Amino acid sequence: MSICFLNNEYVLLSEAKVSVLDRGFIFGDAVYEVLPGFGGKFFALAQHLERLNDNLNKVSIDPPYSSKEWEELLATLSEKNGNSDLSFYIQVTRGVAERNHFFPMDCEPTVFVMCTNLKSSSNPLIKSCITRSDNRWGRCDIKTTSLLPNLMLKNEALLSDAFEVILLKNGMLTEGASSNVFVVSKGRVKTPEVSNFILPGVTRDFVLQVLNELGITCERRTVITAELFDACEIWLTSSTNDLIGINLLNGKPVGNGQEYPMLERVSSAFTEAKMRSLTS
């Protein structure tokens, strides 16, 4: 049974309890972060902690810990869970208070961290996707636990035997319900620029860095729907799956649905760079 961290204590996950008045439970008044760790070494730790702090600032929750304290906490939790390959889930809620929409004045944030085993997979994974209209709110740059729109979209993917939903807003690509999207056509790689309509993915940034090191230009700009449907390759990026290739979009093959030359090149460079960059 895994050990988690809750409000300064390391406890069995099955025994961790929070108040029903926690604003995370009542309102989804919380932000979160997910990062992978391999044998006690973390991938892109500084970038994940920076995004966590940005998100806490955006929703006016005082950061409970310094980067050093987060690092120590994660290292301790990793050790208590056998230092295997783990995905770490960090959640910070505004805390426990009488139910009221206004942000309470004196509220101690609830801090919860748990980890789950990372599934090993062949790299890159190949999956199918559907598209849907992006009906989420206008602050998708905030990694909040209020994920009901994303869950409803993901469930549509499940019902269509697809892995992910690629979202379209006003004729433009935004992102996946839990991933960022890259599109390749005519030898050019494109991805939507960060805005309040997408999450600034840590993996997206790392892929951009890898592309740069490989001398492959990536256009960071508006990607229109036609470019998505005309693509010869589509990739999804996220911290738990790295890079995933899409073979079918709405049941139709992407490119010839079988070959992913650019993805294979970028994916192997990504894995090498990732392993080199692991920090303990």
Ligand SMILES: Cc1ncc(COP(=O)(O)O)c(C=O)c1O
């Ligand atoms: C909506 C959304 N976009 C993008 C991502 C990818 O972000 P990252 O690469 O930091 O995991 C996620 C990850 O969960 C997500 O939920």
